[in-house]
Amino acid sequence: xxxxxxxxxxxxxxxxxxxxxxxxxxxxxxxxxxxxxxxxxxxxxxxxxxxxxxxxxxxxxxxxxxxxxxxxxxxxxxxxxxxxxxxxxxxxxx
Numbered sequence: 143x144x145x146x147x148x149x150x151x152x153x154x155x156x157x158x159x160x161x162x163x164x165x166x167x168x169x170x171x172x173x174x175x176x177x178x179x180x181x182x183x184x185x186x187x188x189x190x191x192x193x194x195x196x197x198x199x200x201x202x203x204x205x206x207x208x209x210x211x212x213x214x215x216x217x218x219x220x221x222x223x224x225x226x227x228x229x230x231x232x233x234x235x236x
Contacts (some may be wrong), residue, residue, distance in 0.1 A: 156162055156169035163170050192201035 160169040160171050162168070176214045190203050
């Protein structure tokens with residue numbers, strides 16, 4: 143009968159907002175820094191994530207049954223970018 147003991151592994155002490163990577167035992171951030179969430183809360187239940195409709199007009203709650211729609215709307219809203227400012231001039235001569 144053989145007993146094998148592994149060498150002790152150093153545990154990383156992570157700061158707030160980080161967690162230990164199970165493969166590398168280094169601390170990694172939970173989320174990308176300075177990245178706003180595309181999801182918001184709804185007035186009746188702020189704990190339920192929701193996606194704002196493109197162009198305004200309310201929010202669609204993400205209940206789990208419509209996860210594909212919520213992800214698609216979140217990506218579409220981010221892809222819109224800044225609103226274009228049309229530049230046109232009209233002139234006439236007699």
